[in-house]
Amino acid sequence: MKAFVITAPRETAVLDVDAPVARPGEVIVDVARAGVCGTDVEFYTGEMQYLHDGHAGFPMRIGHEWMGRVSAVGEGVDPSWVGRRVTGDTMLGCQRCDRCRDGRQHVCEFRTEIGIRDGRPGALAEHLPVPEFALLPLPDSVDDAMGALVEPGGNALRSVRGAQLRPGDRVLVLGAGTIGLLVAMFARAEGAEVHVLGRSARSLDFARSLGFENAWNDDSLPERPWDAVIDASNAAPLPARAVDLVEPGKRVVYVGLAGTPSLVDSRMIALKDVTAVGVLSASGGLEGAIDAYASGLVDPRPLVAATVPLDQAAGVLAGERPAGSGDGPKFHIAIR
Incomplete structure (x- = not known):
């Protein structure tokens, strides 16, 4: 599959990498759209603190604001997920410690973070492996642009x-x-x-x-x-x-x-x-953001200045504003 990879500070490429296979408890999401945020820019420039404290390293596959459609499920996963439009939590706790058991999985000592921490691959790729516990279904009233804005909304x-x-x-x-x-x-x-x-x-x-x-x-x-x-x-x-x-x-x-x-x-x-x-993350706010978008109480779509293909992600990270961009602060990457 195609994936956007940061190989070193300010050095990137769209590479052919092995497509993920759903492990027990996981699904594979065919990513449709992903957002670029300040954390991604810090990985691109090499300034992100996780690079300096050992929680992340190059090569790096970024992207934690995403939506897509489930295409495969692993052992033990409800097969009804296949074909559903979804987004999901970035913070993936161990699900066993006291913090996870009382709802603080986003500050789990042993957590990984999609596209951010401990080598968990991100969503600037054609396919993304996601644990079932982190999935959230998207109603039809939440379109792809809103779906990729659920994480910042949370x-x-x-x-x-x-x-x-x-x-x-x-x-x-x-x-x-x-x-x-x-x-x-x-x-x-x-x-x-x-x-x-x-x-x-x-x-x-x-x-x-x-x-x-x-x-x-x-x-x-x-x-x-x-x-x-x-x-x-x-x-x-x-x-x-x-x-x-x-x-x-x-x-x-x-x-x-x-x-x-x-x-x-x-x-x-x-x-x-x-x-x-x-406030560390969107965990605990994702469902409320989806509800607010679905009801029309909040419409985040005007924030998106432009949606560009995967091969233009490097320019966006470098601060370029593609021709025809609006005035909003957010850029989206269309994966498919």
Whole structure:
């Protein structure tokens, strides 16, 4: 089969590799569409922390935002999966430890991660092996583009849940990229007054085109009482700023990751009686994201700037915007 492989920092190829065979407890998914995110870019540049702490290494097969159709099942798997449109969890816990048994499989010490951790192959390939326990069916009302946006949507939904918003609450979202805008969409669906802090004029104009008129940069951000601040950026100074901005006794949520340590003064958290929530993955939010997409409560498709073939993935990772791309922050790869 064809698979996109990162062989070294900034060196890639579409290679012929052995097609996977379904092992006991697994299915094979014929991948239709996969998304490219900031984590994938960090693998491409060689900056991703897992490359430096031994959890990943080259050659690397990326892709953890995906959807497709089940084409084969292994021993012990319900055969009715064959032919169904699916997506799935990225985080694959061992299913035996205490963390997995109480619903924290996404922080299992022994987990693998699709397209990210410990050699688990990713979805920028024609076929993808996935454990049955990680599968989620997609209804017909969730098209391929939405299906490949379930994983980032699950992260965003968990972030909004972590903020414990009530209708009418004023929330400030730091970052106007894919996760930040999805957070804004899910927060709006909860009835919150949503504000977005971004950097470039293009990203702020795009946020406004999605109906988020309260889109600001550092110079224009108004002084308001923020009931929650959700940091979906990769800027190292913003986690501390989130604590500075949020109302005392309220909540900050951290879903973005900076490339360098982002320092927060714990004294400020204590003295303001702030609750700080970390969000690692979409696990626990995937089903809710599918439901929100299926019902029309949230439509993430405007975020996709373009969908390109597998042989153009390297250009997207390098920061190129193919001709005819829209203004959205997300790029999809069409596998078939």
